[in-house]
Amino acid sequence: MASYVLGEFADDAAICAAARGLREAGFGELDAHSPVPIHGIDEALALPRSPVPLIALVGALLGGSGGYLMMWWMNAVDYVINVGGRPAHAAPAFVPITFETTVLTAAVFIVGGLFALAGFPRLHHPVFEVEAFRTASVDGLWLSAEVEPGRAEVAAQELRRLGARQVSRVDEEEEP
């Protein structure tokens, strides 16, 4: 069980400053929510490097080598089709499909990786309990902190001190 404390801020600079402030005050599980990426928030939240490029690379390598090996095994090993005496293992003729499987697998890995990192699909999240949070996808800039229920009030006060225009608190319900 955890509590979420949400604060709304006026602009990019304010929310970045607040994110730094909360982090210095020792709150760990922070996140910002906005309709478009906030300038400077990555540094303010000290976010780690994204693993997406690595996931894409793994996907591309698997897709490329998998595609080529598939064609080689099927056309040159398991079922050799002799067309006018041309070689069964014909590397140049395997290039186009190798390219296509590389791109397809990389794209599927990128999107799959993105969804896995986001925890999608997760249709409900405690922050959605706050009605005003609906502005986060339209024009609102929100900072959220996941805290122990006991520290929620401290976090709320800290958010107000850092200039939040409105502060809300959501307590996650106990699992039945």
Place this chain on the structure above:
Amino acid sequence: MSPPEAAVVERLDPLEPVPVLAGRPGDRELNDQLFGPVWAPTRRGWLVLFAFSATFAAVLIGAVTYTVATGIGVWGNNIPVGWAFDIINFVWWIGIGHAGTLISAILLLFQQRWRTSINRFAEAMTLFAVMQALIFPALHTGRPWFDFWLFPYPSTLGLWPNFKSPLMWDVFAVNTYFLVSLLFWYVGLLPDLAALRDTSKSLVARKAYGIFALGWRGSARLWRHYRIAYLLLAGLSTPLVLSVHTIVSFDFAVSVLPGWHTTIFPPYFVAGAIFSGFAMVLTLVIPARKVLGFENVITPRHLENMAKVLLATGLMVSYGYMAEHFNAWYSGDRFESFLFFQTRQRGPYAPVYWLMMFCNVLVPQIFWWKRARQSIWTLWVASILVNVGMWTERFNIIVTSLHRDFLPSSWAMYYPTWVDWSIFAGTVGMFGTLFLLFLRFVPSVSASEVKELRRELEHEAHASAGH
């Protein structure tokens, strides 16, 4: 916010370039405007258009059912014209799709801002066009219920597809293209789906958009991954789109038929695809921006830039024609010169050839004039002519080359049947139906990207004011 039309038209300084975004609407205003068509009650005009295209979509279903139930003998295809309307329409629709990927991926990598308000639109066009394209080869196999044989799956037959055939390359290229375009489009749509969820007035809409939004919270942690993922997808789509029409052209270029067996085919096909795709974007975007009232986000600047792309790709296509004719003459091959200088120009299908030359070579030349690029009507009519021209190009390549074989004894004419025409008209109807549904239920201009564009423009204005 000033009225959109006035903001665009009232430019005091004629030397000031037309903006990519007229005015500086706030985030909420942008949402209200761009989501307006989704939340507004269904309009009469939309219903009329929808009924009209749905009728043709029904014709498609009828004609396809008839073809499958009877066999493809109901088409006009014969020997020697074994490829006809089915392949013409396949190549035509695939080509149209290419502009969507070009706008969304290649122009993104080149940081062309004018792509922002038309990319969602063009990507939707890509998806729907590729769907139409896929119908044709699927039917042309003759027994479409066995189409799964095209995929390598372990079967009791104990055999595998021949991966050395360009036709198999096509299967992989087109399916990859469709899937990657779908992923790219959907990922780009997520922020707007979440905004739709959050601005919805009814519970049904909130749940429906909520499910598709997958629980998007605009999280900074996710934005970080999202932006990289989106750029990488663009980077992958860029060579992909070039590969697709290249591979389609291999279907022809790898054979020995005069008029097909040319090395110019891959670049010439890619240029032609982009040419026809931009024409289709213009055909669709010109009425849509007017009806939806999006003139401040899809400004004359966008239309003018697309006209310039039409001119450039039109010149590339013309170069392709020149190279083909030059090679036919320079090679000294009697069959090649017979095809290019007799059959095509003076044969029974000569009107199609001359119509192609008129639409694809002459018509785009009008865009050397700024006045033509800025005239909505000129643009719209020219874009339709280019679509016609690109269809006649594929007719010319496929039917004209096939109907005069090497042996005069095997020469024969090709005439499309009513089933051929019905399927073709039906795909246009199906495309229109899907596009109208898209305009009704999905914001056709990306609100989140326009918001970002506005921030960038403001930032620049601040920076230049500071100097």
